[in-house]
Amino acid sequence: MDADTAIGGPSGQFPSTRVSLLEAAASGLSEAATNQVLALYWKPVYRFIRIKFQKCNEDAKDLTQGFFASALQRDFFARFDPAKAPFRTYLRMMVERYAANQHAAANRQKRGGEAEFEPVDDQAITTESPEAEFEREWRRQLFCLGLEDLRAHCQDTGKQLQFSIFEEYDLGERDRISYSGLAAKYDIPETTVTNHLAWARRTLRAFITERLRATTSGPKELHDEMRRLWK
Amino acid sequence: MNKIVVGLIFGVVLGALDGATAWFYPETRPVIGGILIGSSFKGMLVGILSGWFARKVHSTGWGIAVGSALGLLFAFLVAFMDAKSGKPHYLEIMLPGFVVGAIVGFLTQRMGSPAVAKSGAQ
Amino acid sequence: MEVSDSVLEHLCQVTALPDLTGTRYELEAEIGRGGMGVVYAARDRELDRRVALKVLEVPLSGEAQLISRLEHPGIVPIFESGTLADGRSFYAMKLVGGARLDQYAAGEHTLSESLRVIRRVGEALAFAHSRGVIHRDLKPQNIMIGEFGEVYVMDWGVEAVAGTAGFRAPEATLDKLSDIYSLGALLKFLLSSPAAPALAAVGQKAMNSDPRARYTSLTALLADIDRFEQGQAVEAWSEPVWHRVKRFAVRNAVLLWLLVAYTFVKFLLFFWRKS
Numbered sequence: 001m002d003a004d005t006a007i008g009g010p011s012g013q014f015p016s017t018r019v020s021l022l023e024a025a026a027s028g029l030s031e032a033a034t035n036q037v038l039a040l041y042w043k044p045v046y047r048f049i050r051i052k053f054q055k056c057n058e059d060a061k062d063l064t065q066g067f068f069a070s071a072l073q074r075d076f077f078a079r080f081d082p083a084k085a086p087f088r089t090y091l092r093m094m095v096e097r098y099a100a101n102q103h104a105a106a107n108r109q110k111r112g113g114e115a116e117f118e119p120v121d122d123q124a125i126t127t128e129s130p131e132a133e134f135e136r137e138w139r140r141q142l143f144c145l146g147l148e149d150l151r152a153h154c155q156d157t158g159k160q161l162q163f164s165i166f167e168e169y170d171l172g173e174r175d176r177i178s179y180s181g182l183a184a185k186y187d188i189p190e191t192t193v194t195n196h197l198a199w200a201r202r203t204l205r206a207f208i209t210e211r212l213r214a215t216t217s218g219p220k221e222l223h224d225e226m227r228r229l230w231k
Numbered sequence: 232m233n234k235i236v237v238g239l240i241f242g243v244v245l246g247a248l249d250g251a252t253a254w255f256y257p258e259t260r261p262v263i264g265g266i267l268i269g270s271s272f273k274g275m276l277v278g279i280l281s282g283w284f285a286r287k288v289h290s291t292g293w294g295i296a297v298g299s300a301l302g303l304l305f306a307f308l309v310a311f312m313d314a315k316s317g318k319p320h321y322l323e324i325m326l327p328g329f330v331v332g333a334i335v336g337f338l339t340q341r342m343g344s345p346a347v348a349k350s351g352a353q
Numbered sequence: 354m355e356v357s358d359s360v361l362e363h364l365c366q367v368t369a370l371p372d373l374t375g376t377r378y379e380l381e382a383e384i385g386r387g388g389m390g391v392v393y394a395a396r397d398r399e400l401d402r403r404v405a406l407k408v409l410e411v412p413l414s415g416e417a418q419l420i421s422r423l424e425h426p427g428i429v430p431i432f433e434s435g436t437l438a439d440g441r442s443f444y445a446m447k448l449v450g451g452a453r454l455d456q457y458a459a460g461e462h463t464l465s466e467s468l469r470v471i472r473r474v475g476e477a478l479a480f481a482h483s484r485g486v487i488h489r490d491l492k493p494q495n496i497m498i499g500e501f502g503e504v505y506v507m508d509w510g511v512e513a514v515a516g517t518a519g520f521r522a523p524e525a526t527l528d529k530l531s532d533i534y535s536l537g538a539l540l541k542f543l544l545s546s547p548a549a550p551a552l553a554a555v556g557q558k559a560m561n562s563d564p565r566a567r568y569t570s571l572t573a574l575l576a577d578i579d580r581f582e583q584g585q586a587v588e589a590w591s592e593p594v595w596h597r598v599k600r601f602a603v604r605n606a607v608l609l610w611l612l613v614a615y616t617f618v619k620f621l622l623f624f625w626r627k628s
Binding site: 139140143144147148151170171172173195199201202204205206208219226227230 | 354355356357359360361363364365367368369370372374389410411438439440
């Protein structure tokens, strides 16, 4: 992650602005852009392939890896037209096309064209459509990356207390501890708990926004995707 | 143009037209000049008074009612004077006079500029 | 780091909420989603009153500053604008009770009431145009009818994100004539069918696909609506003779009846006299 990220409090300083996807590709940083795309989209693509094409874990991984390798070689970003669709949709369509071609080729090799369904394990079973699952994983991965950025930033800037409070309250699975409970546990006023949580949440939002900016074509797509993410 | 002037003009014109319809009765043709003058004068009075009323009260219904009443009253006076000089024509004079008064009353309500309110401070 | 579905849902919610640290407001609830942001009800701690907070996803533009200085009974007053701690821009404005126009229109309303709403919207738009501000996204969802019947036009200066079908003018660059188109569409939206031919013609002229064929100003459009309400001929419609006669008769019904009565009385007396 770019170390030059000065996250402030109410004074409102934010991470240095990453460039958008097309800006990165246009200025010869396509490798950086690809890494951003990989970090965000590897899991959603993998899940999509597993469900859409009923692949087992290993085959889905191979196809995912093969897709991204193929995309790098074929000047993938240059062919993206933001006027037609957001990058997320474009990538999913390219995945679908790639995996369908690979799937068809594999079947032709095996039994002269008959479709073959391989056994799937429980992880692939879902009632959602492949497209919905892709979008769900995209959202999840954005938040995961944002959380990693937040954790790293808190470690770098000595804000472990803030992260601990945030982790206990907002990342807790079951009955959440109350603000007063947290205040007692860390021996700080309740208003400080409120302030730390507010800081952590807006910082997380800022990191997620930057991750999103690096995988969208420009301001308009960024705002559309933000609206989609936080609808 | 204020409402009194509107009433005056329409009163004279409609009164004259009403008087002119006497031409359809041949026996009145020798004195039609006098009828025209009298009817116009009657219409003028009805119009002036209706216009004055319209400046005070802004109501189409009341304007028609007052105009009708004035038209009837002055038509009665004319018919009364006419009756002294011969055969009475109360119905032929009062009924049309009543309707013409209603028309003048209506027109003074709808047309003309209303009275401008005077400011209290001098 | 992995997150479960429930944690993900929670994080989405808490990161979506505006961070009001450093402001005088306390968040209450989300009340709507507009063109480029979300509207929340909030409490102003200093003045102890409820306000509407619109949190924008884009930075405030120069036009936004202009809009905040518009003072008109039909434009929701903006109390404050600024930047939140999380970097998002916001407006604090009057919290309008009542119903949106699309909800209001679902109820029963007389033609006179509908035209009153159009007139109020048109007056607010005309005022804004005189100050160089164009609405660009006029539609029923952006108009509020307050508890006392007051009409507010909201969401100024934001170009329609997706374009609300039927209300956005067809031209690519939106200007004052596009607002006229949208007002015509609103008129059409509020009119029951079949509408009076004169009013339908007013709407059609405002919604002409050629901007040059529309009304040249909102004042001209509103003047035509006034003429319609007074029983006069409207500029947008060259009415047939029979309709002109009918309109004259309706406007002057009392006078015509009095003239009929006079004629009747005269004829009655004439024939009675003859007999």
